[in-house]
Amino acid sequence: xxxxxxxxxxxxxxxxxxxxxxxxxxxLTQGVRKAVGNGVLDNxxxxxxxxxxxxxxAPRTDVMTPSKQAMNGDSVAVEPxxxxxxxxxxxxxxxxxxxxxxxxxxxxxxxxxxTSSGRSSRLGRxxxxxxxxxxxxxxxxxxxxxxxxxxxxxxxxxxVQVLRAKQLLPWDKNGDCDPYANVKLISIENSKDVQKxxxxxxxxxxxxxxxxxxxxxxxxxxxxxYKLQICVKDDTNYGAFSSKPILGQIxxxxxxxxxxxxxxxxxxxxxxxx
Numbered sequence: 383x384x385x386x387x388x389x390x391x392x393x394x395x396x397x398x399x400x401x402x403x404x405x406x407x408x409x410l411t412q413g414v415r416k417a418v419g420n421g422v423l424d425n426x427x428x429x430x431x432x433x434x435x436x437x438x439x440a441p442r443t444d445v446m447t448p449s450k451q452a453m454n455g456d457s458v459a460v461e462p463x464x465x466x467x468x469x470x471x472x473x474x475x476x477x478x479x480x481x482x483x484x485x486x487x488x489x490x491x492x493x494x495x496x497t498s499s500g501r502s503s504r505l506g507r508x509x510x511x512x513x514x515x516x517x518x519x520x521x522x523x524x525x526x527x528x529x530x531x532x533x534x535x536x537x538x539x540x541x542v543q544v545l546r547a548k549q550l551l552p553w554d555k556n557g558d559c560d561p562y563a564n565v566k567l568i569s570i571e572n573s574k575d576v577q578k579x580x581x582x583x584x585x586x587x588x589x590x591x592x593x594x595x596x597x598x599x600x601x602x603x604x605x606x607x608y609k610l611q612i613c614v615k616d617d618t619n620y621g622a623f624s625s626k627p628i629l630g631q632i633x634x635x636x637x638x639x640x641x642x643x644x645x646x647x648x649x650x651x652x653x654x655x656x
Contacts, residue, residue, distance in 0.1 A: 515553045515620045515627065524630030524651035525550040525588070527563070527612060531634070531644035533602065540567070540598040540605070540636075543646065544581060544612060550588040550651075553616055553627045560617040561590045561629060567598045568609050570635070576608065583617045606637040614651060628654035 392399045528545040544563050552559040566578040577598050584590035600608065613631040620627070630651025636642050 515555065515624070521653070522551055523549065524653060525614075526648045526650050527614065527632060528646065528648050529612065529632075529644070530646040531610065531636075531639065531642065533600075533605065533642040534597075535602065537597075538599070538601065540600045540610075540642070542579075542596045542598070542610065542612075544592050544594045544596070545646070546589070546591040546593070547614055547651075548589045548648075550590075550614065550629050552588060552618075553620070553629070554618055557588075558586065558618055559588050559629070560585050561587070561614055562617055563592055563594075564611075564613045564615060565594075565596050566611045566613070567600070568611055570607055570609055605642050609633055609635045630654065 386404050387402050388404075389400050389402050392401055525547055526549065527547045530543045530545075532541050533539075534541050542565055544565060547561060547563070550559055550561055560583050562583040563581045564578060565580070567576045568574065569576050579594075579596040579598075581592040581594045584592065611631060611633050614629045615626045616629050617626060631654060632649050632651060634644070
C-alpha cells in the first residue's frame with residue numbers, strides 16, 4: 383500500500399501550510415524452504431533472506447511512451463514531479479525530487495490553498511443543511527467586543543487584541559451563530575484594506591472567546607492615515623451563493639486615540655454599513 387507525494391494541510395487556528403508525504407506500508411513474511419540446484423536453503427539462510435541485501439523490489443509499472451523515452455541516457459519524468467532512474471541497483475535508493483521540482487511543488491501547493499479551500503467551502507454549503515436568515519434585525523443592540531490597541535515603538539507595529547464578544551445578535555431565525563472577526567487596517571484616503579487579519583470561527587455561540595493577538599506593520603508617522611475596523615461576521619450556512627452576514631462592526635480612527643492606545647475594554651458593535 384502506498385501514498386505517493388500526497389498533499390495534506392496542516393492547520394493551526396487560521397494558519398495553514400501544505401505538507402507533501404510519501405507513505406509506504408510493507409510487510410515481511412517468513413520464507414519457506416525451497417530447493418536451489420541440488421541443495422536446500424537452511425533456516426539461517428531463510429532468516430537472512432529478508433534483510434536489506436536480499437529484499438526483492440517489484441519492477442516499475444510505469445509505461446513510457448515513445449515521446450517519454452530517455453534521450454542520450456538522461457532520466458525522463460514519467461509523471462509530473464516524479465523521476466525515474468533508468469538503471470537502479472539493488473541497493474540504490476529511489477530517485478528523489480530535485481531542488482527545482484520541490485520549489486515548484488511548494489509554490490503550486492501554497493498558491494492552491496485559497497482557491498481549493500474556497501471551492502470546498504462553497505461546495506460544502508451546497509450539500510449541507512441551509513439555515514434561514516432574518517430579512518432585517520432592526521435597531522436592536524449588536525453586542526460588544528472586548529479588545530485593546532497599542533503601538534509598540536520598539537518593533538514599529540500596531541498591536542491589536544481581540545479577546546471575546548458577548549450578546550451578539552444572530553441573523554439565523556433559530557438563533558444559531560458561528561461568529562468570527564475580521565480585523566482590517568484601512569487607508570482613510572482611499573478606503574482600501576492595507577492589511578487584514580482573521581480569527582478562527584467559534585461554533586454555536588453568541589458569546590465567543592477569540593483570544594487573538596494581531597500585529598500590523600505601520601510607521602509611527604503614518605498612523606493618522608489609517609483606521610482600524612473590526613467586523614464580526616457569521617459563518618453559518620445560509621446557502622452557497624449567500625455572503626457571510628455581518629453581525630456588527632467597530633471603526634476606530636487611530637488619530638482619535640491618545641498615543642494610539644486603547645486600554646482593554648468592552649466596545650459596542652455598531653450596525654453593519656449598507
